[in-house]
Amino acid sequence: MRRAMVTLTLVFGLAVLAWSQESVRDTAHNLSVTGPGAVRAVSETRVCIFCHTTHNAVFQAPLWNRESPGGSYQMYWSETMDAYGSSGEAPQPNGSSKLCLSCHDGTIALGSTVSSGRIEMRGGITTMPSTSESNLGRDLSGDHPVSFTVTDHLVTTNNSKGDVPLRSVSEMRNHPLAKLDEENRIQCTTCHDPHRDPYGNFLLTAKPGELCIACHS
Template sequence: MNKILSGGLVLLLVLGTFYALNAADNVANTKHNLSSSGTGTYKTTSTTEICIMCHTPHSASLNVALWNKTDPSGPYNMYNSPTIDMIVSSAPQLQSLACLACHDGSIAFDALLNSPGSGNNPVNWQWNNSWDRIQAGEPTRLGTDLAGEHPVSTSYDVTKDTRFNAPVDGKVNGLPIYGPDGRIECGSCHNPHDNQYPPFLRASNTASELCKRCHIK
């Protein structure tokens, strides 16, 4: 029995390592690789570490997924429309706030809780073109006015609007919703680790396929 349990544990560890490496490989080939091996416009020459720009294994933020970034302070102007029946939060919730740590443009990429290596060593960060954050005018720099963006931090409640597909086990046709109230967040449509479907979409949007996973059209 012990041998069987030990073998199962080893298998789980191997599989976990495989999937972790596979995710890292995907990120390595995207613009979210801000390390010296990155191929995008925004990259540093100061570290080869890829994951450190968002995650840390120790002393992480309690907010999300071993988060290694300083939270942006906003305040944010949220989406509002007389045609929306679902409840939009008054501020971005954690899963979307994590994305805004880079994409609102207010905080430098290297505003990390823990630096590479031991985490305590100061790093003299050097960035390509001295750009340490998304530049003004870039479409991926959303700023703090989210009124013109797809609503996030919005409870996905089909009882308030029947023109949406019902969720099953925390997902809507494979797209995740978050929290006990089942919120739409940036990660509902975007996968930050994989750019198979640009821009980091969770599925192809050919013929509005991604949109129609939630919207009944």
């Protein structure tokens, strides 16, 4: 019985692996030598290695293969925010958002991995090119707030003040598009799937507006 479970898990894991490999390959997140974009490696053929360690990852929370960026970010804040009371109180990026920012804030070399050292990129590229729109820098104050926890208390406070109404946490959780993480935090992965890009910008839908009304009504 135990062995059957192990076999099943293995088969499932390999299926997930094959699925991910299939989809990541055609996106800007394939940074291997076979990648479709301008940003790619000189000779590295492994696709997942830029974000995950090799042996791994498939069976539970994936093992990140990147150093976390240090230092602090300017986070979004406004007078009508209820999740935190000032820009200084905004939580710094955490969870999977830190992984995104380890490339997208433009401070860490794209080819820098924990398990395989520095992978050489074509054209002498190291960090995210400053000319790329994908280089977000450290100032995230113009971007949707991330890395705070959504609670029913937050929803009630927001709605009782007459701000743009928020749906309940369970409605957010049950929505097929928007994804809160396991601690009910909003992350970059709430709106983006780094493995698939059928609609552009790794968004989960062709109509970003649909995403917003998953939580704002």
